[in-house]
Amino acid sequence: MKLTNKIVVITGASDGIGKQIALRLAKEKVKLALIARDEVKLKKVCSNAKKLGATQCKSYVCDLQKIDQLGKTVKSIISDLKTVDVLINNAGIWQKLNPIEKINSEIIDTVIQTNLTALIHTTKLFMPTLKKRPEAAIINISSKSGVVAQEGQSVYTASKYGVRGFTEVLKEDLKGSKIRVAGVYQSGTNTNMFRKTGDNFSTTGLTNPADLADVVAYMLSLPKQIWLHDVRVEY
Numbered sequence: 001m002k003l004t005n006k007i008v009v010i011t012g013a014s015d016g017i018g019k020q021i022a023l024r025l026a027k028e029k030v031k032l033a034l035i036a037r038d039e040v041k042l043k044k045v046c047s048n049a050k051k052l053g054a055t056q057c058k059s060y061v062c063d064l065q066k067i068d069q070l071g072k073t074v075k076s077i078i079s080d081l082k083t084v085d086v087l088i089n090n091a092g093i094w095q096k097l098n099p100i101e102k103i104n105s106e107i108i109d110t111v112i113q114t115n116l117t118a119l120i121h122t123t124k125l126f127m128p129t130l131k132k133r134p135e136a137a138i139i140n141i142s143s144k145s146g147v148v149a150q151e152g153q154s155v156y157t158a159s160k161y162g163v164r165g166f167t168e169v170l171k172e173d174l175k176g177s178k179i180r181v182a183g184v185y186q187s188g189t190n191t192n193m194f195r196k197t198g199d200n201f202s203t204t205g206l207t208n209p210a211d212l213a214d215v216v217a218y219m220l221s222l223p224k225q226i227w228l229h230d231v232r233v234e235y
């Protein structure tokens, strides 16, 4: 896909991997619509994205867990930018490592709603617009935890296996359409995601989120006849 002036929506773009994807795609002169809850951080990402080459960047404050807010946000994006070519479902949260009996109900609900339910709703809401484009793409940022069972991650893993299942069916449903669908399954990445839950293990030596953003930019910039639909990344 030729990325210049393509309209790209990224969820969870205020920090970590989503922020790096926004900054990397800015260099391809895309138009960005960035979604997250932290307005200050989002605005800073937009300002830096414009300096790097984004032809437009707008930030949308939205808690993806709230379906009414999400619906309004999607409407605003389509009204502001007229259409959408690429949806990158990236927003997600970690679940502090624990056996299931030690994970409280609120955390179970928040992790599933943020990582899985919101991703499904976001995709559904943008689908009519994406279907109108001559070429379009949906990239779902899952995790190695969407493919491999790892101790203490039951709820996070359930959400990420869910994303993989959803992605696989989307690929089938959209076969023959102009929308390409891919899942990204990366192992540990050097962001603050773990620390935000109180898991303080070292992330030095894990994948650099800027390098992962290069992978996403590469996936999107390949010619029409090449589509990497299932990308596994390890450090």
Ligand SMILES: NC(=O)c1ccc[n+]([C@@H]2O[C@H](COP(=O)([O-])OP(=O)(O)OC[C@H]3O[C@@H](n4cnc5c(N)ncnc54)[C@H](OP(=O)(O)O)[C@@H]3O)[C@@H](O)[C@H]2O)c1
Binding pocket: 011, 012, 013, 014, 015, 016, 017, 018, 035, 036, 037, 038, 039, 041, 062, 063, 064, 065, 090, 091, 092, 093, 094, 114, 115, 141, 142, 143, 144, 186, 187, 188, 189, 190, 191, 192, 193, 194, 196
């Ligand atoms: N880091 C890793 O090791 C790793 C490995 C594999 C997969 N992943 C996946 O990669 C994705 C990005 O992770 P990351 O490491 O970049 O995490 P991060 O640095 O903590 O960033 C998470 C992003 O998601 C947004 N977000 C979280 N909850 C939200 C909500 N309710 N509504 C709207 N936005 C929300 C955050 O923005 P606000 O707080 O401003 O809302 C932030 O922009 C996640 O799906 C994660 O599961 C990460």
